[in-house]
Amino acid sequence: MNDEQSTRLIQEVANGFRLQPRAPILGTPTDENLEYENVTFPSEDGVPLEAWFIPRNGSDKLIIVNHPRYFNRYGFPSHIEPWRSMFAAGGNDFEVNLIPDYRILYEAGYNVLTYDLRNFGHSGDGNGSLCTGGIFESRDVVGSILYARTRHDLKGMTIGLFSRCLGCNATIHAVARRPEVFTGARCLVGAQPVSSRVILERILELAGVPSSRFGDLDRAVRLVTSFRLNEMSPTNAAKKVTVPTFLYQVHDDVLTRPSDVQTMFDNIPIKDKDLFWIMGTTRRWDGYTYFSKNPIKMLAWFEKYMS
Template identity: 35%
Template sequence: MARMTAERLAKAREQEKTISAEDLAKVKGLAESMAKPIRSFIFKTPDEEGMTYESLSIQSDDGTALEAWYIPAKEKSDKLVIFNHALPMCRAGFPGHFGMPWAGFDAVEIDFIIQYKHLTDAGYNVLTYDFRNHGNSASANGGIAGIGNFEWRDCVGVKKWVDAHPELSKMKVALYSQCLGADSQYRAMLERPELFENVQCMVNPLVVNMPFIFDAFSELYGINQYQELIDLELIKLGGFTAEECQAANWAHAVKVPTFIMQVKNDEWTRQPDDGMKTFNALVNAPEKEIFWLDSTKRFRDGYNWFGREPKMVLDFLAKYMG
């Protein structure tokens, strides 16, 4: 399949000739922010919330070294949640409260550690990891984010590691996969379906289809007429076009009960179109639910939702994990 149609490529080339220097800088900046995300750092660890943990290095399916934590449940348990993160975050969350450069993306703290606390207190062991090019994990693919097109291999590598582990392989498994993590997990289920046959259920906060993200951001920056040129800039960087980075492209491979959460009136995506495109594409999920968070207009607040209001997620997990 062509990366861009001949018509769209011709339009992008014409846009290159007529765009102002100011708008071109915005186009290039938007493309680079997605294709080459800033690295978040580990600004908090599980012991700060009273949890014990083990630091691990796990190989992705292509050999990329992924840094991870295993956090045992408060009491002995046979239940495991594999937890991953969004772009440009890490397993600790997002350090926007530390100022630049992270505050340039958003000046907010997103805390995943308290979410692990909710899970371990509720009887779940947690395995969480940094994607390639994020946190403390190794660089790969020239540092380019694939929005699932590369990172699915990380989901596969982690699951293979679990399946080979003498204790974790015997546990019931659920997935908590958000944003970039959800896109990657869907693609992993498409590429290696046999690995995920024993997954009990999956939670997907803020799963995304990138055309909606680029439409919203480019409108914010006043460059909405340059979607074709944005795609061309992504290709030049070694990344993927917006159409190639969609959870809905791979959602048919999901065959487990799935809970999606979206921010109803968020300012960073087009809702309900984005969320419903994914939800409707989950045609093989035996059960599916979608929850619309309407207490905020900020997409990024959705990442802290489970930390602040854990009941709905815990009830969903308990329904399928026993």
């Protein structure tokens, strides 16, 4: 890739932080024969968030679920265009349907609240539609917990968190910023949190952009978002996590580096933590579908801390 092409790609990547395509919601819990309510609640800063609440009769336990960047509470339609082309180069060209996850949680005895982060799905626009790697999105995590604690039929429930990618970044940032909100939250299962710098540099590297241009990416992103890439990373925020945390990640994910999640895990300052590597694939999407196929470890974590 020549210098002009590199400059164009770097600017396109940076512009993507404010021009995020919304994916359609192509399913509902009805697809898994689950009864549900369409609900809405405000983020910490007032952005309206759209959600599904899936009740489990007789249960006093609630799992609050969010999603990766570009996804929504349904998942991501990467089996059809234009969403397929976004990540096909990494082999991530198949549908990720998260709705079966809710069936698994329901059958394990949990109520489920799953919401669209700001600027995705049907939730409202916030902060000029910017993606900030979890900084502003952390307000949505806070809003979801406050909703659960103030809704009359949920406020006495035991809460666990199931957060993925950008949603996990947001949860880590939220714990660091508003620790008092998480008092009583029993545990976190986190799928594939990621530092924006790492994933973007890998994308540029795969496209043939020389590493000498990576500093230009940081500057371009700052001009769009006002944040440096390192500010968006949950790595430092992980040092303030006090919730028992189980992280899992595709070890050979072509879009990241193992050292990124390993550093986040190492920075979590408590003993009640675990890190599970998914082996035998390079596709990031296999990390998002792993729970629906192999939920035992994650369910065991919830059971351990929510009993």
